Amino acid sequence: MTPTLEQLAINTIRTLSMDAVQKANSGHPGAPMGAAPMAFVLWTRFLRHAPSRPDWIDRDRFVLSAGHASMLLYSVLHLTGYGLELEELEQFRQWGSRTPGHPERGLTPGVEATTGPLGQGFANAVGMAIAERRLAAEFNRPDYSIIDHSTYVLASDGDLQEGVQSEAASLAGHLRLGKLLVLYDDNHIQLDGPTDMAWSEDVLRRFEAYGWGVGRVEDGNDLAAIEAAIRAARGDERPSLLAVRTHIGYGAPHKQDTQKAHGSPLGEDEVRLAKEAYGWDPDAHFLVPEQVRQFMGEAVGAGNELVRDWERRYDAYRDAFPADAAELKRRFAGTLREDAFSGLKTYPVGEELATRNASQNAIQALAGPVPELFGGSADLSESNLTLVKDGGDFTPSEPARNLWFGVREHGMGGTANGIAYHGGFIPYAGTFLNFSDYMRGSVRLASLAGQHVIYVWTHDSVGLGEDGPTHQPIEHYASLRAMPNMWFVRPGDA
Numbered sequence: 001m002t003p004t005l006e007q008l009a010i011n012t013i014r015t016l017s018m019d020a021v022q023k024a025n026s027g028h029p030g031a032p033m034g035a036a037p038m039a040f041v042l043w044t045r046f047l048r049h050a051p052s053r054p055d056w057i058d059r060d061r062f063v064l065s066a067g068h069a070s071m072l073l074y075s076v077l078h079l080t081g082y083g084l085e086l087e088e089l090e091q092f093r094q095w096g097s098r099t100p101g102h103p104e105r106g107l108t109p110g111v112e113a114t115t116g117p118l119g120q121g122f123a124n125a126v127g128m129a130i131a132e133r134r135l136a137a138e139f140n141r142p143d144y145s146i147i148d149h150s151t152y153v154l155a156s157d158g159d160l161q162e163g164v165q166s167e168a169a170s171l172a173g174h175l176r177l178g179k180l181l182v183l184y185d186d187n188h189i190q191l192d193g194p195t196d197m198a199w200s201e202d203v204l205r206r207f208e209a210y211g212w213g214v215g216r217v218e219d220g221n222d223l224a225a226i227e228a229a230i231r232a233a234r235g236d237e238r239p240s241l242l243a244v245r246t247h248i249g250y251g252a253p254h255k256q257d258t259q260k261a262h263g264s265p266l267g268e269d270e271v272r273l274a275k276e277a278y279g280w281d282p283d284a285h286f287l288v289p290e291q292v293r294q295f296m297g298e299a300v301g302a303g304n305e306l307v308r309d310w311e312r313r314y315d316a317y318r319d320a321f322p323a324d325a326a327e328l329k330r331r332f333a334g335t336l337r338e339d340a341f342s343g344l345k346t347y348p349v350g351e352e353l354a355t356r357n358a359s360q361n362a363i364q365a366l367a368g369p370v371p372e373l374f375g376g377s378a379d380l381s382e383s384n385l386t387l388v389k390d391g392g393d394f395t396p397s398e399p400a401r402n403l404w405f406g407v408r409e410h411g412m413g414g415t416a417n418g419i420a421y422h423g424g425f426i427p428y429a430g431t432f433l434n435f436s437d438y439m440r441g442s443v444r445l446a447s448l449a450g451q452h453v454i455y456v457w458t459h460d461s462v463g464l465g466e467d468g469p470t471h472q473p474i475e476h477y478a479s480l481r482a483m484p485n486m487w488f489v490r491p492g493d494a
Contacts, residue, residue: 006223009044009292010036011278012079014251017071018274019285020092020099022265027093027101030261032072033274034220034246035154035185041226042152042183043076043299046234050303051081054109057332058310060149061112061128061422065121065165066156066185067102068263073111074099079288079296082110086286105421105449113421114449117441119162120414122182125153126168127418127427129180129239130394130403134374135424137399139328144317146310146328150234153182157195160184160203164441167411172239173211176396180239181230186220187248193259204243213238220246251277331372331424334452339369347494356458358494360385363428367391367401374419375428375454376403378412384430384458409435413442420451433457433473436480447485460490 017032043049048060064073071092078084084098091097098108102116112128115121128151136147159165172180184203188195204214213236215229226244233240249261252274266274272282281287318325330337343365347353366373367388376394377386381402392400405412412429419427429439436443436457446453462472480488 005291005295006040008289009079009296010040011280012288012292013040013072013075014278015275015280015284016075016078016089016286016288018266018271020071020074020089022268022271023090023285024093025265027071027265028068028263029071029266030189030248030252030255031066031069031156031185031187032075033250033252033261034187034248035066035069035072035183035244036250037221037223038183038185038217038226038244038246039072039076039154041223042154042230043080044296045227046230047152048149048306049080049110049299050307051077051083051110051300052304053307054082056303056307056310057328057423058147058149061125061151063113063115063121063125063128063151063153064103064111065115065119065125065153065159067115067117067121069154069156069185070099070101070103072154073103074108077108077110079292080299081297084108084110086288090286105451113418114445117445118156118158119160119165119168120417120442120445122153122155122159122162122165123168123411123414123442124418124421125151125180125182126172126177126411127415127420128422129172129177129418130175130399130415131374131419131422131425132179133177133399134394135422138371139324141317141321141324144313144320146314146317150179150181153180154185155182156185157187157190157199161199164410164414167408168414169207169212169239170210171405171408171411171415173207174396175394176211176237177239178237181233182239182241183230184241184243185246186243187246187257189248189257189259189262191259191262204241207241211238213240215240215242217242217244220244221250249274253277327371328424334423337369340366342369351494353494355491355494356383356385358491359456359458364389370426372425373428374401374403374425375416375430376405376412377430377456378405378409378435379407380431380458383432384456386428386430386456405429409438410442413439413446416453417442417446417449417451420446420453421449426452426454428454428456430456430458432471433460433476434471436473436476443480443486444483447483450485 013036021027021029092099103111105114113124249256255261275282416427416429
């Protein structure tokens, strides 16, 4: 592959993104234009994926936390052979298309998480990395590494300003999730203008304080520097954040490095000028040069070979450990064991038992026959009664059964979603019902995406009198029941 072909592929991602936003007369062209080089390097040199098998268990996960840059992801998915046809890109943001304004899991092949509300994808990726580590500990055996993949994120300035990201990043650093790598699209611009209007912290030092490895790429168009930074980060036992200095709206002569390139079409004249700056035919729309299509399409064959290699290893694993192999497949199929509910208790009418104690009994009864049940509480396990007894703690050195989220309700919600997105688990998260407000953004996205996340919200009535009105949930029942796809149950008794 020549540098000229690399640049042609990058500019194809840029021009597809510009054209789609312009045709829709809506969207965010600037981030894809600036971040295309780092996406290209990641997808062509590092990401282990299989376009013809997007559900392959051991694939690397890529999360576009900056969901507004969705055309970047759709362009790459189209070019690498995920079955997202060019006509779908032409229908960007239109009713019934598979290219909605922000990525939706389950609608578009290759989309790992429903993102858009900033910071959520970052937290989802932390959950995916946790899931990978736990699953590897459960199923890998000496000489049989059947689970071994990484999680990558592309995050924006806005993502790194959100509180949910801070909570999740702190947890990830504490747990030393070394297979998590975040590419930070450091373009210094957000919707209202330059980021320094509201944000002046040293982001890399903040992440160092969280326990992350950090790095910087000064030129977001320097493919060799991007590759070297990613390669170095992959050797770190800590999670990594790489700040890549990009230029929003790169190539647009009047809108580059301004908020005018962020959240609205560039305009026909500016699109033409940007294409001319790339050496592109300004009259061409949704152009994919044949040599780019052939080169990027090589991901299909490469992915098929990765899957074949994994399946050979899985067959050997199945021969050596047939029960474990069957269990792994069952877990990812999302089916329960026949004896899943065999240990659940029943209670005679008139027996007095606090519902949280009944919940604890249920968790204990399910823990054995439902080993995929995996979660914890936001520093309220002794009140929520969510611990799996004898399950061990998930720590930096031992990925056992019980997660300790700390007082990070929103981060807990986003992380639980990521565990669900990853597959192989049924995550649960516990706190007081009143504090469900703190995690509402993540709860809503889990519901919209149809993810099986269980919330254990205790202390759920005005009977919590001694703590006063700040801890008495009043409007929460109606609010949560109004959420689409949310099944909200408030048991009257055990």
